Amino acid sequence: MTSLVADIDPWDRPRERLLRLGPDALSDVELVALLLGSGRPGAGVMECARELLDRHGGLAGLAAQQSTTLAAVPGVGPAKATRVAAALALARRFGTSTDRRRTVRGPADVRRLAGPLLAGVPDDRVVVIAADRANRVLGSGVLPDAHAHAARPPVREVLAEVLRRGAVTFALAHRHADDDPCRDGPFIADLVDGAALCGLRLLDHVVLRGDDNGPVTDAPVLHIAAALITDEQGRYLLVRKRGTTAFMQAGGKIEPGEAPDVALVREIGEELSLRVSVTDLRPLGVRDAPAANEPGYRVTAHVYALDGVTGAVATAEIEEAVWVDHDQAAALELAPLTADLLGIARPVA
Known part of the structure; x- marks a missing residue:
């Protein structure tokens, strides 16, 4: 031709x-x-x-x-x-043009909105999805010159973009390479704290892996609350349920009509004999991962940090509770959500 x-x-x-x-x-x-x-x-x-x-x-x-x-x-x-x-x-x-009828209800919505925007761009670009008080989408886009893995995470830039769009709630997404461990905990914790000071609320934080830009599967979803528990030495408390092999965060399913933080306080009391208050919990956002003990299911987890804990005792369905540092955790069989939260790129299949 x-x-x-x-x-x-x-x-x-x-x-x-x-x-x-x-x-x-x-x-x-x-x-x-x-x-x-x-x-x-x-x-x-x-x-x-x-x-x-x-x-x-x-x-x-x-x-x-x-x-x-x-x-x-x-x-x-x-x-x-x-x-x-x-x-x-x-x-x-x-693929992400604004429709005022669309709402951010969970990780699936974030992935559908952010996936096309993250296609063909560097892995650490950040997508911000701004929404109103009812979680209706006001707009979304890649945050210019912001990188999730930068030495100084773009907390200020994210909040400025949310405020610029007149939003009250927002969600965040970025992409990791398949072999890149996820270490976003400090970034998300700072973002949650900064958002609270501005009267904003983080709805969700979704990490796409590799070239995965599409929506989540139609697998049934379990809605849970999970605690990233540490002691004064910075060790993590991981638990293993009876009849299972994978270690994970303490926590459990959210009952209908129950707030995630209230559910977590209840689960921690039942599983570890710990008496805590919702004011002791520090929100770290919402994560999506394959379920560890329910084949074919996924979990949508509201994750909270609980620091300086002592005196935990395994009770109820918990067969084992261990305090481990990062290297010791890496040697254990971990639930996918736990591996992602701890930045260990060896989740259970």
Whole structure:
């Protein structure tokens, strides 16, 4: 096929075909050629479009490039690069266009909104989903120049974006590589504390793994409350239930109509003979993970920190309770949620 548009029959040129047949009738090369608008000396626009796609491995690879990278490609330059980048950004945003009837009810909603925005961008980009008091979505987007794994986590930037959108509640998402342990606890704890000072509330924090950009599966969900319990030495308290092999956080299922923090206080009392108050709990957000002991299920966990604990005694369904540091925890068989919270990339399958 010739690469010069002038050599193509006018009836079959990309612009005319789009007007006549619609954009779905055009190839990726033709659509990119329309965005570029012109070629370079010695190469027509069709050839430049094909080279651009080949260089980056197709549309997915092209979407992962920054405009400055595209501008450095021969025959592209700043003007064409910004057109291509803008078109790809609009395509990502299309899947998350605001609908006032949409609400953030849990991790599935966050993944559906954030997944398309995180496609083709660096793993530590942060997506903020702003919502009103009834959790209705006001808007969502990638936070400019904010990185979840930066030396200084973007707490201020996230809160400023939520306030800018006039929101009261919000959710957060970013992506980890498959082999990258999740160590977001301090970031989320600081974010929750900062949000409370501003009169805001974090609804959810979802971590996507690798290239996973789609919605969660339709697996049945167990709604639980879990405690990240530490003692004065910073050791973690992990428990193992009777008849099971995986260690996990203390906690359990939330009863209908029961608040997550109230449920956790009840479960801690039943499982560990600890008397605590909801005011002792520090919210760390909501996590989604495969269930450890219920095959085919997932858990949506409201996670709270409980610090400086002493005197825990395994009771009821708890067969074993152990105090461990991070290295000792890594040597245990862990529930997926626990492995994620402790930043240990060896969850139970």
